[in-house]
Amino acid sequence: MFCILAFYGFVVINLLLLKWVDPFTTSVQVEQRIQSFFLRGDYRKQYSVVPLSRISPAFQHAVIAAEDARFYQHHGFDWKQVAIATSDDLGGKRLRGASTIDQQLAKNLFLTTWRSLIRKGIEATIVPFEEVILGKQRILELYLNVVEWGPGIFGAEAAARHFYKVPAARITREEGARLAAILPAPRRRKPAAMNDYSSRILVRMKQMGW
Numbered sequence: 101m102f103c104i105l106a107f108y109g110f111v112v113i114n115l116l117l118l119k120w121v122d123p124f125t126t127s128v129q130v131e132q133r134i135q136s137f138f139l140r141g142d143y144r145k146q147y148s149v150v151p152l153s154r155i156s157p158a159f160q161h162a163v164i165a166a167e168d169a170r171f172y173q174h175h176g177f178d179w180k181q182v183a184i185a186t187s188d189d190l191g192g193k194r195l196r197g198a199s200t201i202d203q204q205l206a207k208n209l210f211l212t213t214w215r216s217l218i219r220k221g222i223e224a225t226i227v228p229f230e231e232v233i234l235g236k237q238r239i240l241e242l243y244l245n246v247v248e249w250g251p252g253i254f255g256a257e258a259a260a261r262h263f264y265k266v267p268a269a270r271i272t273r274e275e276g277a278r279l280a281a282i283l284p285a286p287r288r289r290k291p292a293a294m295n296d297y298s299s300r301i302l303v304r305m306k307q308m309g310w
Contacts, residue, residue: 111210111226115233118242122149123209126246129254131212136252143251146258152241155256155268161310162276163244163256166301167283168201169308172236176202176227202227205243248286249279263291277301 129145136143152160164171170178181198199207206226211219230239249259256268256279264275271279280301281294291298 108225108229112229112233114209115229118209119234119238123242123246126208126254127210127212128208128248129246132248132252145252145254146262147254148257148261149245149255150257150268152237152244155244156271156276158273158310159256159260159268159271159276159279160240160244161305161308162273162280162301163283164201164240165304165308165310166277166280167204168199169304171201171240174200176200176231177224200227201243202230202239204247205239206230208243208246208248247283249282250286253286273302273305274298277305 125147129147133143133145168178170180178198178200181200203223206223207213207219210226211223234242245255245257247256248254249256250262253259253262256271259279260266260268260271260275263279264271275291277298278291278294281297282289282291
């Protein structure tokens, strides 16, 4: 019980700090660094935090359209998407992702990429704290700055400079859609190969009024 209380105390204190202070690192970044010791090749972390105002609206919209289309409508959990994912699973189809940006931020900040029901459960308990303490705009800002876009590439600024040699503020609609398209599998996918999926994201953005 003490360990549980200590963990959530740690989470709340960190979220209160993160409302104003940008994270120096995250649990997923630490995880990737540790894993790099056991892999071949050089590992170079690319991570640069920028305010939301320095990430182009097109880039922001592409990520929301791809990862969590109802981000501004839900309060941390998209129960409609959960129902769709559950229905697909029961029907024998491949399970569709139902994690919101809130849930993915909780994973990046405090947990790891290790998939398990335990991790998902802990992740879910962190989300309400995020919603209350951080608010939507700060949640989006933190997510865009810490999410992984490739081996050692963390955040929108690092991704924009790595793949397109421009700052995140200058990412276009198409470039944003291609970058958003690699988020489900950032260590395997490349923006240049995301023709079909990026096209679907662009259509979704248009449907959402962007």
